[in-house]
Amino acid sequence: MNKKTLDLLEKIQNKLNEEQNVIGGREAKRQGVNLVDLDPESAREIAEMLADKLGAQLGKEIGRGTIGQRGQPSPGSGIVYEIRTEEGKGRDMVLKITQFPHEKRGYTLARWKKRQLEYKKPELASILPEIGQIVDIIYDIKSGWLSGNSIKVYGIPVERLVPLPNRVKEQLFGHAGTFKSEEAEKEWLFDISDPKMLIPALRDNFGEKLYRERDGDRWYTYFAEIPPNEAENRLGRTKMQAGQEFERLVLDLESPKSFNDYRGRWIRQIRKLAMRFADNTPTSSSIYTSPKKKLEMQANRLVKRLEDAIKIPREPPAAGSSSIEDASLKRPEDGNLVDQFYNKLMALSSEGVVFWDTHRGNVMMRPSTNEIVISDVGWFTYAEKLAS
Secondary structure, eight states, rough: OOHHHHHHHHHHHHHHHTTTEEOOHHHHHHTTOOOSSSHHHHHHHHHHHHHHHHHHEEEEEEEEEOOOGGGGGTTOEEEEEEETTTSSSOOTTTEEEEHHHHHHHOOOHHEEEEEHHHOEEEEEHTSSSSSSOOOOEEEEEOSTTTTTEEEEEEEEEEEOOBBOOOOHHHHEEESSSOOOOOHHHHHHHHHHHHHHHHHHHHHHHTTTTGGGHHHHHHHHTBBOOOOOOOTTTBBBBBBBHHHHHHHEEEEEEEEOSSSHIIIIHHHHHHHHHHHTBBBOOEEEEEESOOHHHHHHHHHHHHHHHHHHSSOOOSSSSOOOOHHHHHHHOOOOOOOOOOHHHHHHHGGGGGGTTOOOOOTSSSEEEEETTTEEEEEEOTEEEHHHHOOO
């Protein structure tokens, strides 16, 4: 279908929704209507209706999503319940109820893709959760200022998973202000100070992509360049040569011995070293940012750049990603449990599906096999759709 036909169909659907007083997912979000705001009784009433359509018995409420910035519904918000089928099966499943259509699309895609991969690449299918039949209802709002309207709610049965051990969680996603696992902290400190990762990260952090085709300025863009002086028989120094000297000084620093040492000494020393090479050329106007100030801004972003390079990305790398992003995606094929999950996550794109919103709260473990599993696939999308 062309865009004009799709727009016409969307208008027809919107009109039907208006006639039925059904608030769509997008409109519900705009008006601040969110299932997680419902009282337990009303939320359970909705969940029971969905469980009935699945022929399942509803158990207790396990948890709720959160509200995003400025009180707006956080994408992926929902409520999760235990369920059990009439035959006694399903005790290893949970029921997620959500009002957002994109979640239905994401879970439907993951359900179809898992079934497809189970035959040709079972090891890749293992990181996707088992998903049951997705059902929906139209729930009539009985009180409040939206009384008389209705909202469409989806019920998504998903296999029940357990939280990741602290070591695995911190290996995948780094620290949350501190480390709970000494083993994960030790491995994290080794990775973040590894020259194979550190040097590309420094070049990327202190470079500007705008200057990619100008080799002399791509890396260490705001480092001082010293022109040659024939009268004094000085060869001068390019920005890249200054950067290489900076790299040697960084590698000569004592590696961080603990997370506190990393945060309190090591990072500060690297920032100070970078500022020693600053280009102090003044700007022609106060409205422009000086090279030294831009270098200072880059130095302040160094922590995030380094830490993002050694953890699971929350979203797929953009097309034309920089060298550090490319380097950070390469893990040993025969690596540990974390490396295996990392490589599988990246391999999904070649199978036509792209991960999204993978963070420490959306990745869990399958208790029967200890496999790492993406528990929330509501933002998954087709690779072709993302590319377009």
